[in-house]
Amino acid sequence: xxxxxxxxxxxxxxxxxxxxxxxxxxxxxxxxxxxxxxxxxxxxxxxxxxxxxxxxxxxxxxxxxxxxxxxxxxxxxxxxxxxxxxxxxxxxxxxxxxxxxxxxxxxxxxxxxxxxxxxxxxxxxxxxxxxxxxxxxxxxxxxxxxxxxxxxxx
Amino acid sequence: xxxxxxxxxxxxxxxxxxxxxxxxxxxxxxxxxxxxxxxxxxxxxxxxxxxxxxxxxxxxxxxxxxxxxxxxxxxxxxxxxxxxxxxxxxxxxxxxxxxxxxxxxxxxxxxxxxxxxxxxxxxxxxxxxxxxxxxxxxxxxxxxxxxxxxxxxxxxxxxxxxxxxxxxxxxxxxxxxxxxxxxxxxxxxxxxxxxxxxxxxxxxxxxxxxxxxxxxxxxxxxxxxxxxxxxxxxxxxxxxxxxxxxxxxxxxxxxxxxxxxxxxxxxxxxxxxxxxxxxxxxxxxxxxxxxxxxxxxxxxxxxxxxxxxxxxxxxxxxxxxxxxxxxxxxxxxxxxxxxxxxxxxxxxxxxxxxxxxxxxxxxxxxxxxxxxxxxxxxxxxxxxxxxxxxxxxxxxxxxxxxxxxxxxxxxxxxxxxxxxxxxxxxxx
Numbered sequence: 127x128x129x130x131x132x133x134x135x136x137x138x139x140x141x142x143x144x145x146x147x148x149x150x151x152x153x154x155x156x157x158x159x160x161x162x163x164x165x166x167x168x169x170x171x172x173x174x175x176x177x178x179x180x181x182x183x184x185x186x187x188x189x190x191x192x193x194x195x196x197x198x199x200x201x202x203x204x205x206x207x208x209x210x211x212x213x214x215x216x217x218x219x220x221x222x223x224x225x226x227x228x229x230x231x232x233x234x235x236x237x238x239x240x241x242x243x244x245x246x247x248x249x250x251x252x253x254x255x256x257x258x259x260x261x262x263x264x265x266x267x268x269x270x271x272x273x274x275x276x277x278x279x280x
Numbered sequence: 281x282x283x284x285x286x287x288x289x290x291x292x293x294x295x296x297x298x299x300x301x302x303x304x305x306x307x308x309x310x311x312x313x314x315x316x317x318x319x320x321x322x323x324x325x326x327x328x329x330x331x332x333x334x335x336x337x338x339x340x341x342x343x344x345x346x347x348x349x350x351x352x353x354x355x356x357x358x359x360x361x362x363x364x365x366x367x368x369x370x371x372x373x374x375x376x377x378x379x380x381x382x383x384x385x386x387x388x389x390x391x392x393x394x395x396x397x398x399x400x401x402x403x404x405x406x407x408x409x410x411x412x413x414x415x416x417x418x419x420x421x422x423x424x425x426x427x428x429x430x431x432x433x434x435x436x437x438x439x440x441x442x443x444x445x446x447x448x449x450x451x452x453x454x455x456x457x458x459x460x461x462x463x464x465x466x467x468x469x470x471x472x473x474x475x476x477x478x479x480x481x482x483x484x485x486x487x488x489x490x491x492x493x494x495x496x497x498x499x500x501x502x503x504x505x506x507x508x509x510x511x512x513x514x515x516x517x518x519x520x521x522x523x524x525x526x527x528x529x530x531x532x533x534x535x536x537x538x539x540x541x542x543x544x545x546x547x548x549x550x551x552x553x554x555x556x557x558x559x560x561x562x563x564x565x566x567x568x569x570x571x572x573x574x575x576x577x578x579x580x581x582x583x584x585x586x587x588x589x590x591x592x593x594x595x596x597x598x599x600x601x602x603x604x605x606x607x608x609x610x611x612x613x614x615x616x617x618x619x620x621x622x623x624x625x626x627x628x629x630x631x632x633x634x635x636x637x638x639x640x641x642x643x644x645x646x647x648x649x650x651x652x653x654x655x656x657x658x659x660x661x662x663x664x665x666x667x668x669x670x671x672x673x674x675x676x677x678x679x680x681x682x683x684x685x686x687x688x689x690x691x692x693x694x695x696x697x698x699x700x701x702x703x704x705x706x707x708x
Contacts, residue, residue: 142441143463144355147463148461148462148463148481150463151446151460151463152443152463154446155444155446185465186463186464186465189448189465189466190446190447190466191446191447192405192446192447193446207612207615208367208368208566208612208616209598209609209612209613209616210524210525210598212608212609212612213524213526213599213600213604213609214525214526245406245447246365246367246449246616246620247365247367247369247616248406249364249365249373249404249406249407250370251367251368251370251524251530251596251598252370252524253530254524258406263406
């Protein structure tokens, strides 16, 4: 069941498009915002609310990089792996993160704190390497800074 | 030097409030157009200004608009493409975060020119500060009567909404963007019909880039001739150029269209890091051909960069230095395109991962004789005309030019381990 709050937010999104289904990506985003990821159960709830088949909605959900169809940790690290950050050595960051948090790309640390995902260009190429944690952008990141950055997240 | 798009941006990049923007002449262009111009006149003005799309394709903005049937019933749509996701490109972020009212004013002008009554800003997910700035600016503009019903007492109405994407490069392709806005998988559409006739929800639609739209208030205020004269060459206006890579002062600069690559790299980006040498550069994002030493004096405008065998693209330069592996560099780009392919058409879906595998093998010194031939075949098979949209042909641009200019960098990985056939390699 979608909560009253989720329903209310989805209704707002439906208001600005000509028909309900056009807001389905918005609906996925809204529910993910509340539940961190889109479980099969959430997907079915949203599909029912949007008057779509679950399969149709899943074809949309699985298309987009940032709709999570698997559980994620309390915080998601999005590490830019595109060209400018490659030139500036993002691979040192990824090696350190993988080793210290003991996770691979797509994995979640055993304490459920972080999920690590590679992400295409974050659009801050004059300050690479860059990463985002949840909604926070970090630029000109060095390996030495990583522990301090991670300590901000419970 | 005039910098109309960025001169009002503060040092700390905080966006101007509506009041501050108005004090600098903001929304004067909207008043002027409503008072004294027809939609056709605005279209003609923009055609005369020779403004070309800043999203990468460089198509004439006024001409694009002219394909919209003005007498078609509402709704018509004006979309701002703010899904900046081309690797190495970070110019629209500046305008979105720091000059949201300039963008909104440009969108009102564009919407008026095509008589659209609804507009969306399609913003990429990662630009959180931009989302806040734009939502705030839309509210301010609505409260002041620049957006909504009967703007400034006229019979023109425009409603504006923000849509934030959920991460797919292909959403930057305008017909894929429309599918995404309709709540579908972002696969490109077949053309014709062109979006100008049948676009979002089947209605006439124009999609323009952030930087393109941000030029419009200035063209209306100061005229087509003035805009042309901003440029040093035949392509009008200023351009927001950027440089990233191992240069001393990476960044963004609004400069006259047509500065040379050398000026950008040396005068603005401060030259290479000490101990590093320039080998080449992608002039306008990941999907453009390399320019090399011999091209340093090429003017960075649409025509000159094309004559040098590449594309101006987004005008944000990515520099390749002598300490970075060419094969690794190109593999990084191809990995991106393979991952971001929508998977709809076969050459792109199958070809890009194949290329990535070969480059991966080369990078790990497991290259085989014939590998470069296969790569070259792909540059043709995934080239223009063989795929549904421009993603794969774009991906081939850095590959084909790297094979041309840096062939030895590829060959060195083959020479060491080459064996006559694959089984020979397996037995090694």
